[in-house]
Amino acid sequence: MVAGVERxxxxxxxxxxxxxxxxxxxxxxxxxxxxxxxERRDSEVIRAGVAAGRIVIPANxxxxxxxxxxxxxxxxxxxxxxxxxxxxxGDLSQELAKLETAVAxxxxxxxxxxxxxxAARVRQxxxxxxxxxVGTVPIYDAAGRVEDTRDLTAELLLEVIAEQAxxxxxxMTVHAGLLRRHIPLARRRLLGIVSxxxxxxxxxxxxxxxxxxxxxxxxxxxxxxxxxxxxxxxxDGLRPGCLADASxxxxxxxxxxxxxxxxxxxxxxxxxxxxxxxxxPLDQIAMNMERERETCDDAxxxxxxxxxTDCAPGYDHITSGIGAALGAMHGAAMLCYxxxxxxxxxxNARDVRDGVIAYRIAAHAADIAKGIPGAxxxxxxxxxxxxxxxxxxxxxxxxxxxxxxxxxxxxLAESRGAAPAAAPADxxxxxxxxxxxxxxxxxxxxxMCGPKFCSMRVFRNLDGDRKD
Amino acid sequence: MVAGVERxxxxxxxxxxxxxxxxxxxxxxxxxxxxxxxERRDSEVIRAGVAAGRIVIPANxxxxxxxxxxxxxxxxxxxxxxxxxxxxxGDLSQELAKLETAVAxxxxxxxxxxxxxxAARVRQxxxxxxxxxVGTVPIYDAAGRVEDTRDLTAELLLEVIAEQAxxxxxxMTVHAGLLRRHIPLARRRLLGIVSxxxxxxxxxxxxxxxxxxxxxxxxxxxxxxxxxxxxxxxxDGLRPGCLADASxxxxxxxxxxxxxxxxxxxxxxxxxxxxxxxxxPLDQIAMNMERERETCDDAxxxxxxxxxTDCAPGYDHITSGIGAALGAMHGAAMLCYxxxxxxxxxxNARDVRDGVIAYRIAAHAADIAKGIPGAxxxxxxxxxxxxxxxxxxxxxxxxxxxxxxxxxxxxLAESRGAAPAAAPADxxxxxxxxxxxxxxxxxxxxxMCGPKFCSMRVFRNLDGDRKD
Numbered sequence: 001m002v003a004g005v006e007r008x009x010x011x012x013x014x015x016x017x018x019x020x021x022x023x024x025x026x027x028x029x030x031x032x033x034x035x036x037x038x039e040r041r042d043s044e045v046i047r048a049g050v051a052a053g054r055i056v057i058p059a060n061x062x063x064x065x066x067x068x069x070x071x072x073x074x075x076x077x078x079x080x081x082x083x084x085x086x087x088x089x090g091d092l093s094q095e096l097a098k099l100e101t102a103v104a105x106x107x108x109x110x111x112x113x114x115x116x117x118x119a120a121r122v123r124q125x126x127x128x129x130x131x132x133x134v135g136t137v138p139i140y141d142a143a144g145r146v147e148d149t150r151d152l153t154a155e156l157l158l159e160v161i162a163e164q165a166x167x168x169x170x171x172m173t174v175h176a177g178l179l180r181r182h183i184p185l186a187r188r189r190l191l192g193i194v195s196x197x198x199x200x201x202x203x204x205x206x207x208x209x210x211x212x213x214x215x216x217x218x219x220x221x222x223x224x225x226x227x228x229x230x231x232x233x234x235x236d237g238l239r240p241g242c243l244a245d246a247s248x249x250x251x252x253x254x255x256x257x258x259x260x261x262x263x264x265x266x267x268x269x270x271x272x273x274x275x276x277x278x279x280x281p282l283d284q285i286a287m288n289m290e291r292e293r294e295t296c297d298d299a300x301x302x303x304x305x306x307x308x309t310d311c312a313p314g315y316d317h318i319t320s321g322i323g324a325a326l327g328a329m330h331g332a333a334m335l336c337y338x339x340x341x342x343x344x345x346x347x348n349a350r351d352v353r354d355g356v357i358a359y360r361i362a363a364h365a366a367d368i369a370k371g372i373p374g375a376x377x378x379x380x381x382x383x384x385x386x387x388x389x390x391x392x393x394x395x396x397x398x399x400x401x402x403x404x405x406x407x408x409x410x411x412l413a414e415s416r417g418a419a420p421a422a423a424p425a426d427x428x429x430x431x432x433x434x435x436x437x438x439x440x441x442x443x444x445x446x447x448m449c450g451p452k453f454c455s456m457r458v459f460r461n462l463d464g465d466r467k468d
Numbered sequence: 469m470v471a472g473v474e475r476x477x478x479x480x481x482x483x484x485x486x487x488x489x490x491x492x493x494x495x496x497x498x499x500x501x502x503x504x505x506x507e508r509r510d511s512e513v514i515r516a517g518v519a520a521g522r523i524v525i526p527a528n529x530x531x532x533x534x535x536x537x538x539x540x541x542x543x544x545x546x547x548x549x550x551x552x553x554x555x556x557x558g559d560l561s562q563e564l565a566k567l568e569t570a571v572a573x574x575x576x577x578x579x580x581x582x583x584x585x586x587a588a589r590v591r592q593x594x595x596x597x598x599x600x601x602v603g604t605v606p607i608y609d610a611a612g613r614v615e616d617t618r619d620l621t622a623e624l625l626l627e628v629i630a631e632q633a634x635x636x637x638x639x640m641t642v643h644a645g646l647l648r649r650h651i652p653l654a655r656r657r658l659l660g661i662v663s664x665x666x667x668x669x670x671x672x673x674x675x676x677x678x679x680x681x682x683x684x685x686x687x688x689x690x691x692x693x694x695x696x697x698x699x700x701x702x703x704d705g706l707r708p709g710c711l712a713d714a715s716x717x718x719x720x721x722x723x724x725x726x727x728x729x730x731x732x733x734x735x736x737x738x739x740x741x742x743x744x745x746x747x748x749p750l751d752q753i754a755m756n757m758e759r760e761r762e763t764c765d766d767a768x769x770x771x772x773x774x775x776x777t778d779c780a781p782g783y784d785h786i787t788s789g790i791g792a793a794l795g796a797m798h799g800a801a802m803l804c805y806x807x808x809x810x811x812x813x814x815x816n817a818r819d820v821r822d823g824v825i826a827y828r829i830a831a832h833a834a835d836i837a838k839g840i841p842g843a844x845x846x847x848x849x850x851x852x853x854x855x856x857x858x859x860x861x862x863x864x865x866x867x868x869x870x871x872x873x874x875x876x877x878x879x880l881a882e883s884r885g886a887a888p889a890a891a892p893a894d895x896x897x898x899x900x901x902x903x904x905x906x907x908x909x910x911x912x913x914x915x916m917c918g919p920k921f922c923s924m925r926v927f928r929n930l931d932g933d934r935k936d
Contacts, residue, residue: 115917115920115921140921143920143921149920149926183930186927187930190848190851190852190855191851191854191855191924192855192924192927192928192930193923193926193927194923194924194927195923196917196921196922196923196926198923199923199924199926199927199930200921200923200926202926202927202930203926203927203929203930206930206931241851241854241923242847242848242851242854243836243844243847243848243851244844244847244848244851281833281836281837281844282793282794282797282833282834282836282837283797283836283837283838308793308829308833308836308837309829309832309833309836309847310846310847310848310850310851310854311832311846311847311850311865311866311867312825312828312829312832312866312867312868313850313862313863313866313871313872313875314866314868314871314872314874314875315825315826315829315867315868315871317786318785318786318789318825318826318829319829319833321786321789321790322789322790322793322794322829322830322833325750325776325790326750326790326794329750329751340875341875341879343854343862344872344875344876344879345875345876345878345879345880345882345883346879346882346883348878348879348882351875357780357783357786358783358786360780361776361777361780361783361786361787361790362790364777364779364780365749365750365776365777365787365790366750368711368749368750368751368776368777369749369750369751369776370751376711376712376749378778378779379710379711379712379777379778379779380658380710380711380712380778381779382778382779382781383658383659383709383710383711383712383778384658386659386709386710386778386811387658387659387660394781394811395781397779398779398780398781398782399779399780399783400780400782400783403781403782403783404781404782404812406782407781407782407808407809407812407813407819408812408813410813410816411809411812411813411814411816412813414813414814414816415813415814449583449664452583452611452617453583453608453611453664453668454664455661455662455663455664455666455667455668455709456659456660456662456667458617458661458664458667458668458670458671459654459660459661459662459667459670459671460660461671462651462655462660462667462670462671462674463674
């Protein structure tokens with residue numbers, strides 16, 4: 001790009017043009033321009049990153065109303081929230097409410113993992129309503145159309161993928177790197193295969209004595225993705241489901257296969273990212289991030305957690321938030337949230353809120369650690385508000401203003417003799433406390449310490465006289 | 469120790485004998501023996517660690533009913549929960565209930581930070597009831613006895629410390645390393661001094677134009693601690709209170725002073741640990757842990773958080789749990805919990821539970837990462853229970869069985885059409901869901917996926933026929 005000369009912005013993609021093909025052709029797309037503005041980077045940096053495959057911009061040509069975002073190690077860390085009905089739980093209005101909750105609290109993408117009979121209708125509605133990229137796992141939809149998942153065919157899988165691509169799905173998880181030769185490695189594990197798509201495909205392969213149909217028909221899959229600009233998220237069907245299975249031969253054998261698929265995607269002009277574990281002990285996280293980067297030529301790593309201990313069901317937003325923060329600091333580009341319901345059931349709106357906030361914390365902490373420009377501005381601003389006892393300012397700058405206000409209000413009420421208040425459990429209900437008190441009171445101390453023991457108050461008055 | 473010859477276990481400590489002096493004299497104390505059993509280590513390893521100052525066993529001679537525990541980098545990671553009334557909030561029965569909650573959920577020590585008029589009575593009751601070591605910050609009690617904290621005197625501070633030592637306090641935080649020459653460094657900060665004790669002492673020093681009385685009278689302080697075997701926790705009065713102040717000159721100047729005090733403690737036969745930050749970005753945590761280890765001759769590092777982002781009030785158990793896990797993996801020996809109420813008010817029983825569990829997760833994840841013997845046993849056991857769809861087994865092995873059961877029950881109820889249930893906010897109330905369902909149902913799937921999409925179920929039946 002010649003200095004001083006504005007590159008023409010390519011406004012629309014035709015069929016067969018993807019963010020990748022445009023970037024390789026030296027074109028800056030409208031999406032790349034928007035990503036550059038959001039990331040406070042030069043659009044040429046974004047174009048070059050997309051061209052190299054280090055950045056993806058999931059932006060299906062048919063997703064009307066999408067606000068494009070970029071995913072890559074050099075950008076701010078992104079988070080995804082999973083939504084979707086199962087055959088046993090969930091309905092459309094609940095899922096749309098969860099979408100609103102997730103995006104309101106800061107989800108950068110959502111995945112619709114619906115497996116119920118309504119999957120297509122739910123997906124259509126979510127795409128229509130969502131301004132953030134929508135991802136899916138097409139094998140769920142396909143599996144819903146057969147009596148027994150061993151009756152799946154390559155044709156059905158490709159048909160579903162084509163339908164979803166035409167609907168406007170921005171990225172799709174396909175477990176195309178789980179190969180037949182990997183299955184014996186998984187049999188040695190404590191928990192075998194915990195990926196739903198992975199387990200279905202493994203059973204299919206064993207039943208038919210055939211290779212993974214998504215692998216066998218990968219070129220056909222690429223043709224569909226190229227047509228609509230669907231980003232492939234190469235799924236880790238062999239992600240470890242417990243610490244005992246972490247970083248094992250099965251996991252890394254599949255990762256090698258995913259690396260080869262990344263190269264095929266790029267050659268075909270299809271954007272690709274790679275999905276990662278799972279359950280990984282804290283001391284193996286940095287190594288896992290480095291290994292993906294080397295094996296997959298720096299394709300954006302999209303990690304699930306990782307959960308760093310198996311024994312805290314009910315708190316897996318925390319166990320995995322710890323792993324996610326560390327993973328992101330070491331280069332993971334997007335974090336798939338885990339909610340408190342993980343291992344227990346389908347999340348409700350409160351769980352979605354708890355999961356999204358935990359992951360915003362992890363992503364933000366990593367952005368600061370990585371030195372993403374401006375990442376610490378919000379922290380410095382809230383710290384200044386603390387110094388000034390500006391409670392309203394603190395609430396406004398908090399990642400979850402309602403929660404901060406609610407807890408402050410609760411503490412004030414309790415300090416005035418009210419019984420400890422039950423916290424509202426509904427993520428969408430405005431917070432109310434047992435006693436009506438002014439949460440944003442400008443009193444220059446909090447109930448944690450009281451005025452005499454308020455370090456901020458004492459420090460402000462370090463040189464003052466005794467009439468303070 | 470001659471192989472095959474059992475060393476005599478020293479049953480009681482006389483006045484002036486401490487765990488350190490005994491260990492240096494080659495004696496294995498009853499406390500060291502109990503620590504060895506709990507840590508599954510040889511008692512000689514514990515004795516040698518105590519003698520070198522790498523391990524402390526806070527065990528005041530007067531604390532009847534104490535079950536001794538050890539704190540050190542080579543041992544399992546410990547967590548502390550803070551309790552205590554302030555002038556504005558809390559009463560004795562509430563604090564004793566919080567003590568029970570904290571210990572039930574896994575706190576290894578508690579600190580009574582009471583600053584209200586009842587401080588002495590609250591402390592007495594907590595020591596009497598607590599089987600875990602009790603720590604205090606004596607300057608709080610002393611400050612409560614004067615109108616203006618600038619009226620504090622060295623004599624009053626020593627008097628309070630002697631009283632608390634005679635009461636049976638196992639360890640005490642003293643901010644003896646915050647020196648007058650450090651104050652100008654703190655003035656350059658965004659948030660100055662956020663430690664309550666630190667701020668009071670800085671104001672006192674500026675007001676009297678004198679050096680820190682705890683530093684000036686450190687030998688007198690050591691004599692008291694030696695007499696009763698009080699472990700000193702050398703407080704970081706200059707811990708950063710926001711990311712902008714992290715790892716600055718003020719923090720490390722005080723750390724140097726604390727290192728010198730560690731050596732004076734050891735020479736005096738007094739056990740010592742060192743307290744650490746505070747608010748630290750993720751990428752500076754490992755460096756902070758290494759720096760303490762070098763500066764303080766491997767004295768156990770007792771860290772608060774650290775919080776890794778300033779802007780998530782209401783969720784600081786998570787922001788700090790991330791930092792604590794990483795700190796512990798890099799060598800911190802004990803983690804002081806932070807509750808969701810941090811920066812907002814005094815925690816209630818629900819906050820105590822949330823804080824303790826978040827820190828148990830952090831400590832456990834670090835134990836696994838450090839390779840502490842047997843640390844992963846519980847994870848492997850719960851994973852086996854998962855494989856077997858043994859819900860009761862999973863609940864029993866969970867860090868918080870009640871929470872896991874409650875969320876499973878909620879998910880089952882919601883999947884059967886009940887309205888999303890509000891979670892009970894009271895940490896001590898048994899969980900009840902909207903509809904009575906059997907949480908530990910042995911159905912071989914969960915509502916997250918349903919039976920057809922249950923990877924565990926599919927993988928178990930990888931080679932099975934279609935009549936599964």
